Amino acid sequence: MWDYSDKVKDHFFNPKNAGAVADANAIGEVGSISCGDALRLTLKVNDDTEVIEDAGFQTFGCGSAIASSSVLTEIIKGLTLDEALKVTNQEIAAELDGLPPEKMHCSVMGREALQAAIANYRGEEWKDDHEEGALVCKCFAIDAVMIEEMVWANKLRTVEDVTNYTKAGGGCAACHEDIEAILEKVLKERGEAFDPNAKPVAKPEPVAAKGPMTNLQRIKKIEEVIMSFRPQLMADGGDVELVEVVDKTAYVNMTGACNGCQMSAMTIAGIQQRLMEVMGEFIKVVPASQMPKLVTIEEASHA
Amino acid sequence: MPDIYLDNNATTKVDSAVVDVMIPYFTEQFGNPSSIHRFADGVAKAIKKARSQVQELIGAEHDSEIIFTSCGTESDSTAILSAIKAQPNRKEIITTSVEHPAVLALCENLEKEGYTIHRMPVDKCGRLNLEAYKNLLSDEVAIVSVMWANNETGTIFPVVEMAEMANAAGVMFHTDAVQAVGKIPMMLQDTKIDMLSISGHKLHAPKGIGVLYLKRGTRFRPLLRGGHQERGRRAGTENTASIVGLGKACELAAEHMEYENVQVKAMRDRLEQGIIATVPHCFITGDLNNRLPNTTDIAFEYIEGEAILMLLNKAGIAASSGSACTSGSLEPSHVMRAMDIPYTAAHGTIRFSFSRYNDMSEVDEVLKVMPSIVATLRKLSPYWDSVNNCPVADPEQAFQPTYA
Numbered sequence: 001m002w003d004y005s006d007k008v009k010d011h012f013f014n015p016k017n018a019g020a021v022a023d024a025n026a027i028g029e030v031g032s033i034s035c036g037d038a039l040r041l042t043l044k045v046n047d048d049t050e051v052i053e054d055a056g057f058q059t060f061g062c063g064s065a066i067a068s069s070s071v072l073t074e075i076i077k078g079l080t081l082d083e084a085l086k087v088t089n090q091e092i093a094a095e096l097d098g099l100p101p102e103k104m105h106c107s108v109m110g111r112e113a114l115q116a117a118i119a120n121y122r123g124e125e126w127k128d129d130h131e132e133g134a135l136v137c138k139c140f141a142i143d144a145v146m147i148e149e150m151v152w153a154n155k156l157r158t159v160e161d162v163t164n165y166t167k168a169g170g171g172c173a174a175c176h177e178d179i180e181a182i183l184e185k186v187l188k189e190r191g192e193a194f195d196p197n198a199k200p201v202a203k204p205e206p207v208a209a210k211g212p213m214t215n216l217q218r219i220k221k222i223e224e225v226i227m228s229f230r231p232q233l234m235a236d237g238g239d240v241e242l243v244e245v246v247d248k249t250a251y252v253n254m255t256g257a258c259n260g261c262q263m264s265a266m267t268i269a270g271i272q273q274r275l276m277e278v279m280g281e282f283i284k285v286v287p288a289s290q291m292p293k294l295v296t297i298e299e300a301s302h303a
Numbered sequence: 304m305p306d307i308y309l310d311n312n313a314t315t316k317v318d319s320a321v322v323d324v325m326i327p328y329f330t331e332q333f334g335n336p337s338s339i340h341r342f343a344d345g346v347a348k349a350i351k352k353a354r355s356q357v358q359e360l361i362g363a364e365h366d367s368e369i370i371f372t373s374c375g376t377e378s379d380s381t382a383i384l385s386a387i388k389a390q391p392n393r394k395e396i397i398t399t400s401v402e403h404p405a406v407l408a409l410c411e412n413l414e415k416e417g418y419t420i421h422r423m424p425v426d427k428c429g430r431l432n433l434e435a436y437k438n439l440l441s442d443e444v445a446i447v448s449v450m451w452a453n454n455e456t457g458t459i460f461p462v463v464e465m466a467e468m469a470n471a472a473g474v475m476f477h478t479d480a481v482q483a484v485g486k487i488p489m490m491l492q493d494t495k496i497d498m499l500s501i502s503g504h505k506l507h508a509p510k511g512i513g514v515l516y517l518k519r520g521t522r523f524r525p526l527l528r529g530g531h532q533e534r535g536r537r538a539g540t541e542n543t544a545s546i547v548g549l550g551k552a553c554e555l556a557a558e559h560m561e562y563e564n565v566q567v568k569a570m571r572d573r574l575e576q577g578i579i580a581t582v583p584h585c586f587i588t589g590d591l592n593n594r595l596p597n598t599t600d601i602a603f604e605y606i607e608g609e610a611i612l613m614l615l616n617k618a619g620i621a622a623s624s625g626s627a628c629t630s631g632s633l634e635p636s637h638v639m640r641a642m643d644i645p646y647t648a649a650h651g652t653i654r655f656s657f658s659r660y661n662d663m664s665e666v667d668e669v670l671k672v673m674p675s676i677v678a679t680l681r682k683l684s685p686y687w688d689s690v691n692n693c694p695v696a697d698p699e700q701a702f703q704p705t706y707a
Contacts, residue, residue: 012613018683029685036607036627036635036650040685058685060650062609062626066683 004063005097011067016074021056028117030109030128037061037106039069041113043076045121050081057113064096064103071095072110081118087111090237094256098237101141105132107237136178139171141236144182151186157198159183164200167232171266218279219245225278226252229271238264240271243288250275251288304619307665311505312454312482312598312656313623318507318555321548325509328544336541337530346543353550357514360553361499362490370515370533371546375481375502376405378515379448381526381537382477382498383409386446387418388524390475393445395419397474399431399460400641406448406479407637419443428590429458429642436465440472447476451483451499455625455638455654456589457598459487463494470495475521481505481513485556486563486595497521503545507658508552512545559659567657568596570666574655575599577670582677584694588644588652597657600625602639602648603677605686605694611653614676620669625652647686 004012024042031038038061044054055077057069072092076084089107093099099107112128119126133145150156150165159179163170169179184194213221223242233239238256245251252271254264264287272285308316334343336350354366363369372378383396383406398410400422410420421439423431431449440447447469452459466476476495481502483489491499498521503512517523517536529538556563575587584604603611608624615622625636627650634640639649655669681687688695 009613012610013617015683019689033646033650034634036646038685058683060605060647060684060686061607063613065607066610 002064002100002103004067004100007071007095007097008064008067008099011070011096012063015057015066015070017054017056017070017077018058019056020058021054024054024056026117026121028113028115028120028126030112030116031060033060035132037065037109039065039109039113041069041072041117043117043121045081052076052079052081052084061106061109062103064099064106065109067096068092068099068106068110069113072114076114081121084114085118087114088234090234090239090256093237101138101236102135104141104237136182137166137168137171137175140167140232142166142168144178147179147182148186151183154201155190156201157183157187157192157194158196158200160200170270221279222250222275222283225275226250226271229267229274233267240267244291246291248282249284249286251286251291253288305665305668307620307661307668309655309657309661309665309669310621310623311658312457312654314504314510315507315658316660317504317509317548318552320555321508321551324551325544325548328547332543336543337532349547349550350541350543353546353553356550356553357501360489360557361484361501361516362492363516364492365519367534368491368517368519370517370537371541371549372513372515372537373511373542374513375403375479375500375505376513377526378500378502378513379403379405379477379479380409381515382500383413383446383448384526385498385522385524386475386477387413389522390445393443395421395441395444397421397423397436397439397444397447397449399423399425399449401425401429401453401455401458401638402448402450403454403479403481406450410448418445423449425641427642427644429453429456429588429638430590430593431460431465433461433465433468437468440469440474442473444472444474447474449476449478451478451480452487452595452598453589453638454482455636455652456600456642457482457595457656458589459483459593459595462496466495466497482595482598485553485560486597488560491516491518503549503552506552506556508549509545512542512549514549562659564596567659567661570657570661570663571597571599571655573663574666574669575601577666578673581670581674585677586648588639588642598654599656600652600654602644603651603653604648605684606651606677606680608651608653610680611651611676614679615653615669615672618668618672618676620672622653622655624654626650 021042021044024044026043026045028041040058042056043052046053055073057073059066059069075087075095089111092107092110093104116126133143136142136144136147147162147166147168154165156162156165159169159176162168162179169176187194222245226240226242229240241253243251243253268285272283275283332345334340334346336343336346354369357369358366396410396418398406414420423436425431449460449462449465451462462478469476475497477498478496479500481500482505484501485506497518499516501514504510523536525536527538532538532541578585578601585601588600588602608626612622612624625639627635635649639652682689686695
């Protein structure tokens with residue numbers, strides 16, 4: 001059985017806003033019955049203020065699909081449509097204290113139903129822009145479609161390439177056989193043969209800075225590198241921010257799903273590696289929780 | 304809260320009599336059966352006894368036809384890989400579309416290596432077409448691997464007849480019988496079955512022990528080579544305690560065969576009839592006239608299986624489901640798809656599987672909660688009309704979400 005948080009269980013056993021809103025003026029329907037998940041979101045939107053006054057859901061799906069739908073209706077009630085559009089699937093998952101990687105798509109479905117409902121209210125047509133494939137990398141929740149697209153788009157040749165571009169395979173490594181199978185398939189379509197010992201294609205990384213930098217430039221550069229990790233982390237429901245740079249140590253805050261995640265140490269090591277490559281100097285990345293207490297100027301002058 | 308275990312096709316509780324006979328082989332007779340000293344002198348004898356207990360249950364002609372393995376999957380792999388290794392010129396394998404992944408995933412892998420895999424389809428009741436099967440048999444086929452009974456629906460395949468047909472065509476026949484052994488009486492010496500897989504934990508022995516039955520004279524290539532254990536056909540130090548436990552479990556299974564087919568079947572029948580009578584829009588899957596006595600697989604339309612399991616679990620009832628979500632895959636069970644069960648029902652299938660440890664009062668408990676569990680989830684379903692308490696008209700048309 002899945003390791004669901006208490007919040008997921010609570011929203012499943014006691015769903016909020018179940019059923020259709022009677023006088024709804026915005027309806028979003030997403031999902032796929034073949035995959036066993038389908039969601040209809042009904043909203044009552046105030047025509048003058050665009051505030052969502054009521055929200056209801058009907059879901060065909062598993063425990064986490066029902067919980068994601070339930071928590072979504074709670075989040076968006078009282079928001080304006082523009083505010084609601086800013087709700088990400090990570091926020092839905094975070095509100096549930098996280099979801100198993102195989103179940104993150106339930107939160108995605110929630111966000112998409114919301115977008116579809118708002119588009120419906122505004123008389124626009126909503127198009128789903130991503131296709132979901134079978135989950136390959138369970139450590140970082142990367143599916144086959146995503147890997148295949150990246151292999152095509154970037155002419156990737158090895159498992160290492162795939163890990164550099166998508167993170168897939170960067171954890172426990174158990175999915176390397178599946179990644180090789182995808183590489184074999186795409187390379188065959190491209191008329192090449194898969195060679196596990198092929199030279200990796202260039203890593204996607206910022207160009208190393210030239211010449212000495214001012215302190216401000218250096219910190220900005222460090223922040224730039226750390227920011228480049230955010231999309232990957234956010235896709236997993238986490239995030240990272242630079243808090244402080246003291247000499248050769250960069251203090252970062254890991255938030256969301258990263259916070260307390262067993263993979264966070266590995267992620268920090270990855271950030272550190274990239275920083276050192278880009279900056280051309282030794283930099284240690286440390287969680288901000290381990291930062292020495294700061295002293296104010298006033299305190300210092302009294303010392 | 305009750306504590307009702309109806310997931311015996313997944314695994315079973317180890318019988319306490321089985322545990323009792325195993326203990327000395329951890330603590331006293333822990334010697335290597337190959338050793339010549341007093342810590343080992345009873346072990347070889349105990350293994351021999353276990354071998355004959357297994358032989359007795361399945362009606363093998365010789366006890367040397369019993370090879371102990373680590374699990375049903377190892378037995379399946381050994382059988383199929385042995386057949387293709389021993390007959391390198393035969394490049395085809397016949398199996399079914401509803402086999403256990405232990406066979407299907409291996410065949411899929413062999414397909415990549417150039418083998419042609421014939422996955423026989425089933426009809427809506429899960430039955431095979433024997434005419435089509437006969438036409439597939441040829442001297443290109445290395446082995447036929449067909450399960451004796453299906454783990455999800457309990458549907459029984461006519462393996463004895465199919466083995467005769469394979470034999471007549473000069474083709475080896477293997478059956479994955481992990482769900483059948485102990486529930487269906489068998490006399491393998493009177494059949495043309497060449498190889499058969501058993502899994503200990505499906506019949507109240509521990510996990511981590513299995514058997515490959517290998518009819519004497521069947522050409523064989525071991526999966527594991529090494530020491531002389533199992534007459535060199537499966538190297539590796541024997542799992543002595545579990546072998547002894549499996550022997551005892553087989554003896555107990557033989558004693559309870561009638562109970563399984565009368566009392567256990569009565570519980571299963573009462574449960575499914577009760578559910579069909581009290582829950583609208585549900586149906587039993589598989590071949591109703593030809594099933595294991597302990598298994599029922601019921602499709603609850605317009606709701607999803609994992610959600611049903613979570614509510615059952617909350618009520619103290621353990622079962623399992625063929626929905627996509629319970630397996631983490633994108634598709635519902637391949638068995639349901641093979642039987643052409645519509646998606647709105649396939650995702651809502653629940654398997655209840657009994658054992659001799661269940662009783663009628665447990666059936667009543669399930670019957671008490673099942674209607675309200677289904678009703679609760681249907682209230683949430685976009686395919687259900689809560690006002691009129693029935694499915695929406697033409698459900699697959701009425702709700703056509705954007706693919707996400």
